[in-house]
Amino acid sequence: MKQLLLLLCCLEVLFATFLVNTLGPYLSPVVFVSLSLGIGFVYLRISSAPALAVTVLRPGRIISIVHWALFLGLSFYVISQLKHYWWYHLSYGDTKSSSDVIPQITTLVQRFLQGEQPYYTIQFPEYTLFPTYLPFQWMPYIICEWLHKDYRWVPTLALWIVSCYHFINSRKAATSVFLQLFVPIWPLLVWLVFILHDWKVFVFTVEGLIAGYYFFVAAGLSRKRPWLFVPAIALCLLSRYSIVFWVPLCLLLLFVAGYRRQAIATGVTILACFVLFYWMPFLRKDPQIFMKGYAYHTNAAYGEWLRDLNTFGGKVYLLNGLGFTSYALKWLPGDEGHILMLYKNIHLAVCAITVLLLGGYFIRYRTRYDVNTFLLFSFKVYLAVFYAFIQIPYKYLMIVPIMVSAALLGSVFRGHTVKER
Numbered sequence: 001m002k003q004l005l006l007l008l009c010c011l012e013v014l015f016a017t018f019l020v021n022t023l024g025p026y027l028s029p030v031v032f033v034s035l036s037l038g039i040g041f042v043y044l045r046i047s048s049a050p051a052l053a054v055t056v057l058r059p060g061r062i063i064s065i066v067h068w069a070l071f072l073g074l075s076f077y078v079i080s081q082l083k084h085y086w087w088y089h090l091s092y093g094d095t096k097s098s099s100d101v102i103p104q105i106t107t108l109v110q111r112f113l114q115g116e117q118p119y120y121t122i123q124f125p126e127y128t129l130f131p132t133y134l135p136f137q138w139m140p141y142i143i144c145e146w147l148h149k150d151y152r153w154v155p156t157l158a159l160w161i162v163s164c165y166h167f168i169n170s171r172k173a174a175t176s177v178f179l180q181l182f183v184p185i186w187p188l189l190v191w192l193v194f195i196l197h198d199w200k201v202f203v204f205t206v207e208g209l210i211a212g213y214y215f216f217v218a219a220g221l222s223r224k225r226p227w228l229f230v231p232a233i234a235l236c237l238l239s240r241y242s243i244v245f246w247v248p249l250c251l252l253l254l255f256v257a258g259y260r261r262q263a264i265a266t267g268v269t270i271l272a273c274f275v276l277f278y279w280m281p282f283l284r285k286d287p288q289i290f291m292k293g294y295a296y297h298t299n300a301a302y303g304e305w306l307r308d309l310n311t312f313g314g315k316v317y318l319l320n321g322l323g324f325t326s327y328a329l330k331w332l333p334g335d336e337g338h339i340l341m342l343y344k345n346i347h348l349a350v351c352a353i354t355v356l357l358l359g360g361y362f363i364r365y366r367t368r369y370d371v372n373t374f375l376l377f378s379f380k381v382y383l384a385v386f387y388a389f390i391q392i393p394y395k396y397l398m399i400v401p402i403m404v405s406a407a408l409l410g411s412v413f414r415g416h417t418v419k420e421r
Contacts, residue, residue: 001042001045001046001049002046002412002413004042005039005042005043005046005408005409005412006179006182006183006409008035008038008039008042009039009186009405009406009409011035012032012035012036012039012402012405013190013193013402014193015028015031015032015035015321016032016194016322016395016398016402017193017194017196017197017198018193018197020320020321020322020395021319021320021321021322022321023321024321025314025319025320025321025326026326026327026330028321028322029321029322029323029324029326029327029388029393032321032322032388033384033385033388036380036383036384036387036388036401036405037381037384037385039380039405039408040377040378040380040381040384040408041377041381043376043377043380043408043411043412044369044373044374044377046412047370047373047377047411047412048368048369048370048373064171066181067167067171067180067181067184070181070185071163071167071184071185071188074185074188074189074192075160075163075188077192078188078191078192078195079156079160081192081195081199082152082156082195082199082202085195085199085200085202085203086150086152086203099204099205100124100129101204101205101206102151102152102204102205102206103122103124104122104129104131104132104133104138105133105137105138105141105151105206106141106145106151107122107131108131108133108138109138109139109141109142109144109145110145112139112142113142113145117282117285117286118131118138118282119131119282119286119289119292119293129296129300130292130293130295130296131293132293132294132296132297132300133239133293134237134238134239134240134241134278135238135239135277135278135281135282136213136235136238136239136277137209137210137239137240139277140154140209141154141206151206152202152203152206154206154208154209155202155206155207155208155209155211155212156202156208158208158209158211158212159187159191159208159211159212159403161212162187162211162212162215162216162403162406163185163187163188163191165215165216165219166184166186166187166219166406166407166410167184167185167187167188169219169223169410169414170183170184170186170410170413170414171184179413183409183410183413184410186406186409186410187215187403187406190399190402190403190406194399198395201395201396201399205396207396207397207399207400208399209239210236210239210240210400211399211400211403212403213232213235213236213239214232214236214383214400214401214403214404215403215404215406215407216228216229216232216235217229217232217233217236217243217379217404218376218379218380218404218407218408219407219410220232221372221375221376221379221407222372222376222407222408222410222411223411224372226262226265226266230265230266230269230270231269231273233247233250233266233270234269234270234273234274237270237273237274238273238274238277238278242383242386242400243379243382243383243386245351245352245354245355245382245386246355246378246379246382247270248355249355249358249359249378249382250266250375250378251263251266251267252359253359253362253371253374253375253378254266254371254375256362256363256366257366257371259371298344301340301344301391301392302336302337302340304317304392305318305336305340305392306336309329309336314326314329317392317393317394318392318393320393320395322387322393322395322398323387323388323389323390323392323393324388324389325343325391325392325393328340328342328343328346340391343389343391344391346389347386347389347390347391350385350389351382351385351386351389354381354382354385355382358378358381358382362374362378376407376408376411379404380401380404380405380408383400383401383404384401387400387401
């Protein structure tokens with residue numbers, strides 16, 4: 001079963017990169033989301049089975065040296081490749097011509113440091129944008145502004161920290177020399193595959209930081225460390241509201257499983273972070289900030305749909321094999337605006353139904369599962385569904401659920417063995 005999990009993780013990465021859309025815009029997203037869901041269900045099956053006395057190889061001196069050589073060598077190669085693409089293919093300022101991600105973050109940071117209210121319209125040469133980014137999607141870049149460093153160092157360091165954490169906690173988590181060398185460097189391998197397939201993902205976007213937040217939610221759940229996953233949940237909610245449906249499920253399952261103090265502490269921590277980092281500095285001054293950003297995001301999505309359909313025939317985003325927008329365009333009635341609105345509502349409904357099904361299943365069969373194991377399973381399943389039905393399935397967004405898979409992989413190879421030699 002562990003080998004099956006590893007195979008599913010490999011295929012998930014490949015169907016988001018080198019094999020993306022190879023089966024066409026209708027079958028490809030089905031395969032991709034099936035792989036992601038499969039990772040969750042195989043993880044649950046393995047983690048819920050009785051622990052077996054499996055022989056684990058204790059790394060010797062030579063294996064340890066090879067471990068560190070692989071990790072450090074691959075880290076150097078990945079980061080040097082990124083620097084190469086940043087500095088020699090595109091200068092920092094050229095990102096404005098292809099994406100408003102980094103320019104929007106830059107504007108928010110500079111306004112904040114100048115003592116201004118960051119959340120008002122940003123004028124670009126061809127359009128006006130209302131900021132849609134939540135505080136922890138742009139606040140970490142303040143340090144780059146202070147130090148006059150490239151903003152892309154923040155997501156790079158975030159992914160490297162993820163890689164370090166996974167490596168340190170997975171070095172002894174395998175039953176063969178090959179797996180001992182392969183599993184601990186998994187996040188670095190995923191990172192490298194994405195770079196080799198489409199380096200522009202790491203030039204124009206900064207999704208690595210968000211992937212880091214989500215990874216540490218999963219890692220904290222897998223190792224039963226509330227001090228890690230509770231702050232990470234707050235960071236996720238205050239950077240992107242993707243898990244807004246899953247958080248109530250998390251609190252409910254902790255409460256049902258008897259961890260009432262932990263559930264209350266989690267809720268209080270999230271609320272405190274919301275008040276301290278979002279309401280007091282920003283929402284208190286303008287309560288409409290969030291709704292203005294949400295409305296702009298919806299309108300911008302419609303503009304992106306039209307641009308993709310009219311310029312590229314939908315092949316860049318809407319028919320790219322990563323989401324079910326292809327089915328929406330084929331089967332939902334009306335013009336593009338009506339289709340998008342219906343699809344948005346379907347997305348919300350599917351996420352809500354997924355959470356209800358997961359919650360109902362756990363409540364009925366709660367004696368079968370450890371709550372942290374089920375929460376990690378539900379986290380992966382929820383993200384698979386959320387990103388499959390997202391309004392615009394950008395390729396760079398898929399880094400988030402794929403990095404979460406690394407935590408499941410590390411948990412299985414680390415935690416289900418009890419004997420060494």
